Amino acid sequence: MKNPDTEDLYTRIWTLVSQITRGRVATYGQIATLAGSRRHARAVGYALKCAPMPLPWHRVINAKGEIAFPPTSTNYETQHKRLRREGIPVVNGRVDLKKYRWTPRDREFPDEYFAAET
DNA sequence: CATATGACCTATG
DNA sequence: TCATAGGCCATAT
Numbered sequence: 001m002k003n004p005d006t007e008d009l010y011t012r013i014w015t016l017v018s019q020i021t022r023g024r025v026a027t028y029g030q031i032a033t034l035a036g037s038r039r040h041a042r043a044v045g046y047a048l049k050c051a052p053m054p055l056p057w058h059r060v061i062n063a064k065g066e067i068a069f070p071p072t073s074t075n076y077e078t079q080h081k082r083l084r085r086e087g088i089p090v091v092n093g094r095v096d097l098k099k100y101r102w103t104p105r106d107r108e109f110p111d112e113y114f115a116a117e118t
Numbered sequence: 119c120a121t122a123t124g125a126c127c128t129a130t131g
Numbered sequence: 132t133c134a135t136a137g138g139c140c141a142t143a144t
Contacts, residue, residue: 001141001142003141006141009141027126027127028125028126028127029126029127029128032126032127038127038139039127039138039139039140040126040139040140040141041126041127041139041140042124042125042126042127042139042140042141043126043139043140043141044125044126045124045125045126045141046124046125046140046141046142047141048125049125057125060125061125062125062126062127063126063127063128067125068124068125068126069125070125075125076125079125
């Protein structure tokens with residue numbers, strides 16, 4: 001991560017993820033959109049991987065409601081365990097986004113966060 | 119510079 | 132609901 005723009009992007013992603021409330025989940029695309037552009041869905045994963053501070057990364061899942069790690073990985077197990085521990089059911093490998101999707105509060109996210117991307 | 123690889127997403131049938 | 136196709140983009144090699 002040498003590019004300064006990328007660093008800004010990652011910083012916004014880290015801030016957003018840190019604000020996901022307990023017992024709720026957000027998707028990679030959702031975070032990317034809030035961070036400024038919905039095209040960076042893939043970059044969210046990278047940003048979480050190199051986060052310099054502890055973050056509730058387990059609250060970030062894909063658009064289908066699934067844990068994005070390979071089901072056989074230890075990362076998958078860790079995330080699954082943490083979600084269940086927060087009271088988020090994972091049935092058939094997926095979370096009900098209709099019920100558990102996190103939505104930012106207006107006060108936390110001023111209008112510029114939702115402005116059309118340039 | 120060219121490819122390949124993901125903690126991805128949407129549109130479409 | 133599932134599968135496929137095409138798109139996206141930071142990183143790694």
